[in-house]
Amino acid sequence: MTEDDNNAGAETFISHLVELRNRVMKALIAVIVVFLALMPFAGRIYDLLASPMMLALPAGSKMIATGVITPFLIPVKVTLLVAFLIALPIVLYQAWAFIAPGLYEHEKKLVAPLVISSSLLFLVGVAFCYFFVFGTVFKFVNEFAPQSVAVAPDIESYFSFVMTMFIAFGLTFEVPIVVIVLVRMGVVTVERLREFRPYVIVGAFIVAAVVTPPDVMSQLLLAIPLCLLFELGLLLAPLFARATRAPEETA
Template identity: 80%
Template sequence: MIDEQDSTAAGDTFISHLVELRNRVMKASAAIIVVFLGLMPWAGKIYDFLALPMMSALPVGSKMIATGVITPFLIPVKVTLLVAFVIALPVVLYQAWAFIAPGLYAHEKKLVAPLVVSSSLLFVAGVAFCYFFVFGVIFKFINEFAPKSITVAPDIESYFGFVMTLFIAFGVTFEVPIVVIVLVRMGLITVEKLKQIRPYVIVAAFVIAAVITPPDIMSQLLLAVPLCLLFEVGLIVAPMFAKATEAPEETEEETV
């Protein structure tokens, strides 16, 4: 009888968690949809803003092309949806935090909340660095390298795929300090060990940059150098973060 009651209680708890998760997802989705619908009248201008680095590198009067029938409509809509997600990100993160926070201890809340906020800010910073700085260098190089007998007229769908790839690459690259902090905090590796493998990390950074970026040394440096610097930032911050988020029992053990 007791087992049946425990089983029923566990089932009710699981269902209540599913309902709570559904409600949180619906609220986050609603926030994205509301922002998306509000931005739709300016979808064309939003894409023009995304295309500005390329258009600035092309000769005056140049334009992009669209080879698909619905591409001129579909691509701006995709860009607008991504912008809506970024704008609504605080609401999405809040819903995620509100769902998991009740099941966390105080010291775990100290760990999760800063990581969620800082990782989001770092990803946005990586995207901004790519847009405002890297694109100008890459597109200028491509335009200057292109033979004079070629008219450069990028397809908007190809351009969208290219910039999204670099946005993700630089956004993930800027997450390196978070990766270092988590690895150290979970005890999977020590800061001293990470310092020992620093030369391998530097080599890996340049290999990754060579694979992801266009084949010019400048764009590779623009990805590899921040990656190495952010790795060093992680080495500095990780011990402080680990100390600040210790569980009470961990602190007592150190005292004893």
């Protein structure tokens, strides 16, 4: 390899780094702009996050804050999370704009649907957790609270619990994508995955028991969607594999 080739390779690498930096900066600016726009409403945004718990508590109950700056810090964290979710389309576009020029046409057909669908499925999982699971679980748990106990959750503990549940359900809803990728890459066949169905069902309940609170209701609300989404992945994987074949694979 000549010195000119080395210089050309170095210039190409540097240009990629510059492009990556620009894309990351644009994504960060989008998140920051949305975050600053939402900051005046940080308290209301946290109230929305807390509403499933507040609806399950007795009338007149309130959450507590045990830290000195917790009443400020937790709403800011929640607002930052919401800002990221709102700016997610821009973040994903910047990621796609960076990798797309280096992909073949059939690879674009493979990557683009996966990026978009995985993001949408994660958001659907978070929404399912917020609108359906929280109301059911909080009501179920608080009904078992003794009459002698005044239930007043700490806002920091509540935020930590909510984030854990959001991540658990968001990742659970990625199961179809995992199945599709494994089948498309030839790691395993659909027929083989169907043979593993009993183990998947047992694994779903084990995962639900580990990542959710120790009550049957929340475990069922995670395990059952996980099993159904696995079946959805089995249905979609062959269709996706056929739609994203490379030209040499169809020859």
